Ligand code: SF4
């Protein structure tokens with residue numbers, strides 16, 4: 001989905017999980033309980049994201065994902 005399309009739908013934040021950097025749910029999985037609005041979901045052993053527009057930019061997932069740094073919170077534009 002393009003950035004322009006997401007902005008048109010009112011989504012201001014995109015949460016990205018890097019597949020090469022993420023070690024998987026079985027080996028880690030710390031982002032799932034860390035997020036207060038349940039952005040992260042298990043898709044098999046991989047981490048998926050849902051309802052990214054609910055993200056409150058608390059950055060708890062970024063802390064939970066140390067030292068892997070697999071998660072990026074991307075602001076599509078400033079409100
Ligand atoms: S915290 Fe990071 S490395 Fe761990 S499962 Fe989540 S995205 Fe993957």
Ligand code: SF4
Nearest residue numbers: 035055056058059061
């Ligand atoms: S910044 Fe906070 S609300 Fe947003 S995805 Fe990470 S843990 Fe969830």
